[in-house]
Structure formats: structure tokens, C-alpha cells
Amino acid sequence: MTTTTPRHTAAPTIPVNTIGRLSLYRRLLLDLAASGLRQIYSHQLAALAVSTPAQVRRDLMTIGCSGSPRRGYAIEELIEAVNTVLARSVETSVALVGVGNLGRAILAYYTNRQPWVRFVAAFDTDEDKVNRIINGCRVYAMGRAEDILAQEGIRAAALAVPAREAQSVADRLVLAGIKSFLNFAPVRLHVPTGIFVDDMDMTTALDRVAYYAHQHGTT
């Protein structure tokens, strides 16, 4: 869990869980399309997504897709629809804050994965890291955050700073116009209504996994 687990916001229309599943569907559909398939049934997509046919149909309904009986859904059409909703067909710029081990791993991970989302700037207080370019992303001094975020029109940020700094950094980023956080710090953030936070709390996740490792599988 990432799931953690995310916090919702004044979610305009589509709930977080649905958005998450749409992201997964898109990945699966791109694979299927690449392997030449054109049509798919809800039960097939459900099997791939480890979900249920009803869930898949409802999700697709939510984004205004429709299939046809006996034929299922047109894969290209679905991808198109998900693209419209998810990345709004625009490339999203994201900033990384905190260029420690974890921050660098995050940059490395996302490089060449989702072309529609790009890390265009990183920030750190450590002067030694400033001006370096990591996976094509330039590191700036934290002092320049407001400038650069505004200049680049960045509205999303990944937070990879130490836990005790997370809240104050988040406050500052909110003032600088960030609307959406990917929070890797193992604390919950206080943010104003309308700001989205997705917690990737690896600490909590490991505790959960450890807990269930001890449960002797009932059922």
C-alpha cells in the first residue's frame, strides 16, 4: 500500500482509486496493443489487473468509454480515453525535492518510464549537489525553488526529504504553487484543502508486510 495510502482532496470528479486503476489499465493496454491485440473484454482486462469485470466496466464507464456486446472494448480507443483523462494529453512537469539516496533512486526509476510526466528540476539544500545533472534533471539550490517552480509552471512535486523537514518544505512548496505531492517522507502532511498528497510511506509499508508475514493464513 501505497497505497500508501493516499489522501483525497476536493477531487473534482474521479476518485483516487479509480485514477490508480486507470493508470494500471493504460499500462496493460499499451502492452496488449503492442502485441497486436485490438479488442478486449472486461473480464480479460480484469484478470490482468487482478480485479473484477464489474469493476473494470464501471471504471471505463466513469471515463465515458463504451464497448460493444460480443466484441468488448476497442483497445486503442480505451488508451485514447485514459490518456485524455490521466495526463490530459499534456506533459506534466514535476520537481524533486531532496536529492539524497532516495531522491536519486526516484529520478533513476522514473527516467524513461512515463514520457507524459517529466522531472524537470530537483532541489536540495546541500551546496555540493547544486548544479549537478542527475538523469537529465538539474539540481538547484533550495533557495531558488520559488523562482524555478513558477518559471517552469511546475505544479507537482516528489518529496524525498528527511521526515522532520517534510512539513516545512511542503508548506513552502504549497506557497510556491505546488498542487500535488508524491510524499516519500514517513509523515503525514498538513496541506490546505484542494492540495493532493499521495503518501508512499515505505516505513509503514514494511510494517504492514511484516505484520502479515506472521499471520498464519486463515481460509
Added chain:
Amino acid sequence: MTTTTPRHTAAPTIPVNTIGRLSLYRRLLLDLAASGLRQIYSHQLAALAVSTPAQVRRDLMTIGCSGSPRRGYAIEELIEAVNTVLARSVETSVALVGVGNLGRAILAYYTNRQPWVRFVAAFDTDEDKVNRIINGCRVYAMGRAEDILAQEGIRAAALAVPAREAQSVADRLVLAGIKSFLNFAPVRLHVPTGIFVDDMDMTTALDRVAYYAHQHGTT
């Protein structure tokens, strides 16, 4: 969210979300105890956890804690109670599978964080990585997985292999006795009932964050 979002299992008693919050409470409580505080009210803990007093009280009730009116809860007692539930006061051994960039970052991240959970073995198919020791964790050839998991009594694993290998690796680990997965691969795993999977799907998480970055804060 990471949550992703986790999948439940034949959860014996306590739901995943509750376990996640207990982990968070424990961290907060340890901090508070370190700063000399002895008692706390549900509304204070709720503020720290960005939750509600009712939620906190219900969670604490779930693990059999009780406070007293006007005094609140005894912090030491709460920590004790959470420890009993969460790590069962035993150290949990965890394996890492996949020693790429992400795998190494995971090891680095968890080193010296949760003493009650320890990465005792890592596995990779790349012969060059075998026998190295990374953050105190030895890397073994994938071929030795069954042996070592059994020998060390490991029941939990973090999966950091490429997406297309994840399912087959998971199948194999289930046969080798793994009961609980921390899955970093951006796919959902098919596992038998009674096996727990916590998805840390960074791909999905970034898509979610990008989505909400575009939503003009309603409310």
C-alpha cells in the same frame, strides 16, 4: 498512495489500513516519548497523524488500549501495545529480490530505520552481484532462494524485479514459503488466498499525482 494500494487477504483480525495507522502512531509516539511526554489525548495524536480523534480512539480500541477521561492515554503503554500487535515483539526477517538500482535504494533506505524488521538476504540472477554485501545484506544467486529462505525462516519479501519477471518470481517465492510481499514492480500479482501483497506502485502513484496537479482546486 501507494498505495498503492494494498490488497487484503484472509486478514485474521485487523484490517490493513488500521495496521498502517498503527505503524504511524508508533513512530509518532516514539518521538513524543523521546521528548519526555507521558500522556496524550486522542485529538493530539489525531492532529499529528492528520486524522480524527474518533479514528484514533477506534484504532486504539482495536488493539485493546484504553485511556482515561481527562488524562488521555499513557504513551509508553500505547507503544507497548502497538509493539505487541505489529512486530509481535519478534524481529522479522525479510528478503529482497532484485538487486538493481531500486533494490539497492530499498536496502539503503531501510538500513537503521526499523530495528524490528531486518533484510537478511538478497537475491539476484546477475552473477556479478552475487556474494556482494550491500548495507550489511548478502546477495545470493537466485538459484539458492529456496534453501536460504527456508534456512532463515524468511516469510516476507520485497520484490524489486522488472515488471515482466514479477509474477514468475512471486510464484516461486510463494512456493518457497513467502507469506507477505512488498511489491515494487508496477504490476498486480496473482497470489493464493492467505498471501498478502502490499503494492508500492510508483508508476501509478506518479500518474495519480500528475492527474491531481491539473485539477484546479475545487472547494
Added chain:
DNA sequence: AGCTATCTGTGAATTGATTCACAGTGTGAA
């Protein structure tokens, strides 16, 4: 010793997400 304000513990209500179940429909077969 009694009183009061403020907290806990929890049954019940609510909210939100998922699943059911089935009417409607387009497709491919004959």
C-alpha cells in the same frame, strides 16, 4: 465531599467503494 468540564468508549449513522444481477443489445452463425 461535591461539582464540573473534558475526556474516553462505543453503538448507530453515514459515507464511499465494490459487487451483484439482470435488462438491453449487437454480433456472428445458420
Added chain:
DNA sequence: TTCACACTGTGAATCAATTCACAGATAGCT
């Protein structure tokens, strides 16, 4: 051209999680 089947689309039911709301308790004050 017609038929029957296997699908979709969706209102309603269910299920799980969270929140409300209040009765009961107790610490501290007088």
C-alpha cells in the same frame, strides 16, 4: 433474415471504513 448467445451498462444491494454523537467516567477544583 432471423436467432441465440455472450457481452455491456447500470440501478440497486452489499460491504467496509469512517464519523457522529452521546452516555459514562474521572481528575482537578473549590
